[in-house]
Every structure is written in C-alpha cells, then in structure tokens.
Amino acid sequence: MKKQIVGMVLAGGRVDELSVLTAKRPKSAVPIWGMYRFIDFVLSNMMHSGIDVVGVLSQYRPYSLNTHLAGGAPWDFVGRTRELKVLSPFLGSKDTDWYRGTADAIYQNLIFIEHYSPELVLIASADHVYSMDYRPMIRQHLATGAELTLALKEVPAHQAPMFGTAVLDERRRVVLYEEKSVKPKGNLASLTIYVFNTATLVERLRENAATGTTFQLYSEIIPRMVAEGARVFGYLFDGYWQYARTLDAYYAANMDIIGPDPPDLEAWQVRTNLTSGTLGDPTPALFRPTATVHSSLICPGAWVEGTVEASIVSPNVVIERGAVVRNSILMHGCHIAAGAFLDTVILDKSVTVGCNAQIGVGPMVANSGRADLPTSGVTVVGKGTTVPPRTVIGRNCILWPDIDGAAFPARTIPSATVVRP
C-alpha cells in the first residue's frame, strides 16, 4: 500500500503543568471548549487536509485517549485504505524500550511508516488548538525542494523564549534554529508541525538513535539539520494557534472561545467523539423555564435550570435551579446542585457540587510562589470529586480527583490551598 504522505501525531507526553487535569490522562486527551479534546484539532486538520493514514504515539496513561480515538472512526480514518493506529511502546528484541523522546518514538515505529512507503511524513503535536490546512505547507515543501519544513508563527518577543524559534532568509530557508533560548534571535515560533522527506527522516532518526541524548526532534534533530546546512524551510502560519502549559494558560485558552473575537468553530469543522464511554447520545441542550444564560458555550446534553454567565458547559452537565455559574469551565457530567455558586472555576469531569456550596469566593490570595498552584485566581477541582453541600472554597485552590464528599477535610477551604484525598 502506497501513500504520498503519512501523519504521525505526538500524543503521549505528560505535562505536569496541567496538574490534576493530567493526573489520569495525557494532555492530548484533556477536554477543551466544552466538547473537544486537544487531539481533536490535529486529527481534524489531517482529515480535512486529505491525510488518511495516521499513527498516534502515546505512552502516558493512554486509556482515556484510546477510548476517545475509537479506532479513528470519528475522523473517518477507517476503511480499506485509511487507518488510525495507536502506536504504544513495545518490547524489542533486546530490552523494554519506553519511548525516550519524540524522535525515538517515531524511530521505534518506522515499520508503520515504511508499510506505506510515503514520500513525506507530517509530524504534529496533539497538544495544540488550531485549524490549519496542511496542504499549502506540503506544496511549499515540495516547491522549495526542502528536506524538512517547519510551521512557524510570529509571537511577541517576550514569549519567544518559551518556544523553538527560527530565523529565515528571504527564501524562507531556516538559517538559525534555537530551542527555548533565553534570548532568541528570532520571534518566529515553531508550532511543532513538521513535514519531512521520508528518506531524510529515516536517515536522521537512525543516526539520532545511535548518537542522541535527549532523543527529541526539536532539541537534537532539527538544530543539527540546520547547523549542517540541510534544506530546512519555514512555513508561515498566522491563524489562531493556542497551547497551555499551565492551569492559568489552560483557563485563558478555554475562555478565548467565548471572548470578543472567538475562533469560528463552524468554519473549523472540528470533529470529536461524543459517544465514547456512553451507550447513548447526548440530547440537545435543554434550557428550563428558570434558566438564565448568556455569553456562554453550552454543549449537547446540558440541562440548565440555573444561571450561567460567561462559562463553558460540557455535555451532560446539570445545573439546578438557583445555582449560579460564572466565568467557569464545567467538563462532562458535572452536577451543580441547587443554590451553588461558582466563579472562575474549572471542574474536571463528573464533579458533584452540593447544594449551596460556594467555589471561587473570598479574597484573592497570592499563592506565595508555589509552582503547583494557579496564580490567576482560578480554582480547579479534579475528576470525580464531590464537594459537599455548603462547603466554601477560595481562589487559586487545587482539589485532587476522587475526593469523596464524606471524607472532605473541611467545610471551608481558604484560597491557595491544595486538597488531596
């Protein structure tokens, strides 16, 4: 079976910054914008760009991700000539090899790529939110005779040190590439979207497997290719592209969708799997006569009796009468009982908030430099936790998953507190 291009999705990384949201799932499986997960964006982009053979590299707690991917059917990757394969680490002939890095993960799965003998391999991270037609990038790659093309986006200079950055010549050839430099010379950030000639990729991966230390595409293979004068080009992208390395950034990226200039989801045509883990389908959103809702995003299966302002409400969330939800993100299956009050809160899936409980109230307390706590005032409640009735929880708090209501430590949780089971 011959394909012109094969997609490889980097989906396995654990990102500690997302704290309790990544306690049980890789970042690529973290929900965003109500009914999507991060990985939906790269898969939808590949689907719309005509890439129909996709390998997903995953090693950190892949259960949630695998359930969501459902063999690729939601993205139409099922058929005689189409495929989505989750590529997990496996036992080699010599030793158990966990993926040592992104380059190593692809190296260990070259058999998947070689099966399709593609001319090109598109490698993209599953951790970013954007809509991009990869075809113009592929056309530029072929037209320039590049061995590698990187997608780049201009970012403000103060953000540049957080990225791999490139400097281009007038023909868009990369003349300098720096990975997370303290004082980068360029402000074109790499979006972790790479088009490789397959022959180049295979050769570079073999070499890296023997000589590498980090086994990362971005810190070893790409800088070395640029340094050696390989034909590496930049493709400029200027659309919406967002990421989240902290809970504060995750909250902000979510809020973009109900902000003043939101991405046009209708135009993006993002696909997701709404039925994973449930026998039935969500009903349409139901707004009861007591509902007051504005400036919000409300998903199918939501059942609203209370007040919702500037919030994102995921499928199968119930908000009872008299409850008030403001500036908050409620993931799938949360239940907000009557009279509860939430302001600037992230609830992971299946959180229950008892009646008249209050979350995100009280004075803004600086979290005294603790890196594990948010700073923007957002309080985060982990998956499946039950907040008992009349509990009062402050700002910048983190509550771990699966805290049983009966075992709740206190009726009042002050701001900047971590609660573990």
Place this chain on the structure above:
Amino acid sequence: MRPARDTLVMLLAGGSGSRLNILSSRRAKPAVPFGAHYRIIDFTLSNVMHSGLSRVGLLTQYKPFSLMDHVRGGEPWDLIGRERGIKVLPPYTGEKESDWYKGTADAVWQNLWFMEDYRPERVLILSGDHIYRMDYEALIAAHEARGADVTIAAMEVPWEERGRFGVMTSDEHGWITAFVEKQPDAPSNLASMGIYVFNYATLVAELEAVVGGRAGYDFGHDVIPHMLGRRKLLAYPFCGYWRDVGTISSYVQANMDCLDPNSGLDLRAWNVCTNPDQRGRGDRPPVRLGAQGKIHNALVAAGCVIEGEVEESVLFPGVRVARGARVVRSVVLHDCRIGPSCLVTNTVLDKEVTVGGGARIGTGRATTPNRRFPTHLDSGITVIGKQAVIPQECRIGTNCLVFPSVDLAALGISTVADGETVDPSEPR
C-alpha cells in the same frame, strides 16, 4: 433463551405522512426531523436497540432517500456486526408485475424471502411513525408466556379519537374478541399501536391466505380480522407516552412535550440514539449564546448561535437567531437564519429558511383555517417550507403555508394574510 434473539423486526417506514403537508413532501414521515436533533424513526430504532433486538428489515417506499441516508448501515443503533444488521427493503419488480407495496401486510409478504433467510421464531412488526419508549422484550416475553399466535400492543385513547385507530375489545384475560379498523362508532377505545408480535409460522400462513389470496393487503383492515375466532390474539396493554405525530398540530405539540417534564416524553431517560453525522456535515460546535442572548424553556441543538430571545421552542442544529429577534412557541429546523428584530411565533420553519430583519411570522388570529388545506392547518400554526426566503419587514399571519424554495421578495409579496398559501405553481 433471550426471546429477542430469535425475533426478526420488520419496520414499516414507507408512510408518506400526507397530513404533515410540506414537511413530508420530500421525505418519508419516519424521516421527518423531531426534537431538535432526532428524526421520528430514531425512537423506534432506539427501542429496538434497547430491547436487545438485532436483526431488522426496513421497509421503505415513499421518498426513501433522507431515510436511507439517515439509517445508513445501522451503526448509530448498534445494528452492525456478525449477528446484527439492518437491511433496507424497497419495493421491487417481481417476475410478473411491478409491485408497489399495496399495504402493510403486502409489504411484509413481498419480503417473505428476506424472512426465510433467517427463519426466526417470531416477527415483530413495527412502524417508524411514532414517538414513544417501549421495551419490546417485555412484549415478546408476554407473547411467549401466554402462548399467543399474535400479540398486539394496545393503549386506551380518548373516546372521541377512537375512529382514527384500529380498535379492539378484549376479555378479562387480554384475549382479543373483536377488532375494527378506523370506525367512528367503534365499541371500544383500546387502540392498536400498530405493533404486532407474530409467531413466524402463523404470520406466513395468514399472509399467504389473505395477501396471497388477494383478499386484502393491510394488517389492521384485513389480516387481524381474518384471524379473529381462529387464532389466539393477545392484547398487550401499554400506558406510557405514545404519539402519532401525523398532523402539523400534533407534530408541534409533541415537540413541545420534549420541554415539559410532566409530559411523559423524557429524552434523557429514553436514551434515544440518532445519526449525528448525516451527509458528512461534520460535527457541530456547542450552542453559543451572545451577551444579549436569552433562552427560556427550549431544546437547542448543537451549532445554534443565539443573540436574541428564544422561548418555549425547539431549535435544530445550526439555527441563528440575531439580536433583538424573538422566537416563541416555534419549531425551527436546521440552519434557519432569523434576522434582527424578527418575531417568529407558533411557526414551523423547515430547513434553511431565511427570515429577513423585522419580519413577523405567525402573528394573526388563529380562527381562520388555511383556505387550501383546512384540515392540515387549523390550529394556529404557520408552516414555512424548506429554503424559503422571507424578506425584511414581511408580515405572515397564522395558519399560513409558504411552499419550499419560495422567495417571497422575488414574487413581490410582503404580506401573507391569515389562512393563505403561497405556492408558486398555483396561479394567483
């Protein structure tokens, strides 16, 4: 033994639903959209799925394209697999003549070859026209336990409506002693729901005698009366929510029942499954409410953008309600565009209708029935056909009908009086 496993379902989905007028002019009644993102047939197919039934023949006849597109291979109802499946059974040309289905029994009889492939113990005959939740497994279990030849699901209807149904009389054990089809003076109000469990051998023998003998072609009219006194006919009582949404007013009312927690129609508890991905439209984003948006008592499907006010209404995917517009007690199908400062009340908008700014629809007196279709539109509801264009500041009264694809501006029409119809094929 799970009786459901040895039962073949024959689902009659060929009805034209003519009293739904233009809503069913281009689609079979089971394919008519309902409840913000379902179609009518989803309720029956979900019942089939939740009852553990896995083999279905789908009998189509009238404009089956939307229906076939929707049902696809049956995946949304888990009807795909080695021992699971749904097969579309359209009418076909026989050796001697071209045979359109002449009635419900004829449709099943003409597909005897399909049933012979499976040689089931029993056949469950259903129609795709109704909104209800029923456990067919319990029905089949009752049929088996009582040793009936045929079991007919039955429910009591208001006495004044009994003439619309097949009506039966049963003894104290539930055995049916009389059955009359659609008679206004029927002696009972126990109505047949058109749901039959037949022993397979009984079904084949009775169809052969009645349909094969050209004595009749319909279960209610012909086959069931022919069995009376000779076979064991059991009535299976049902008392939940069940609606034949065969008229415009019952269609709107049943949609409104989705909003009423006391109506008995509970979409959540029923766990209705549908095909969300018909015709490759892609997934719709969540409902977006603007700063001025207000929604009270409404069922709203994905992809809607609400900048105005929505009250007591059912909105299908992709509807946009502009700022200052109000949608009240209406059913709005996919991708309608409702312009700023409009008022749409007591109206059904079929798919992709465009309503210009400041237009008012459905704001007249309900006492004037539609002149051309007085029996279809007499309850104060206005119906606007698919892809019609309503210009800015247009006035459309109640009980009005605007045909599909009509552009009122192009016709120079700015007012449609109560009870009027706009049909471009008809001389004005």
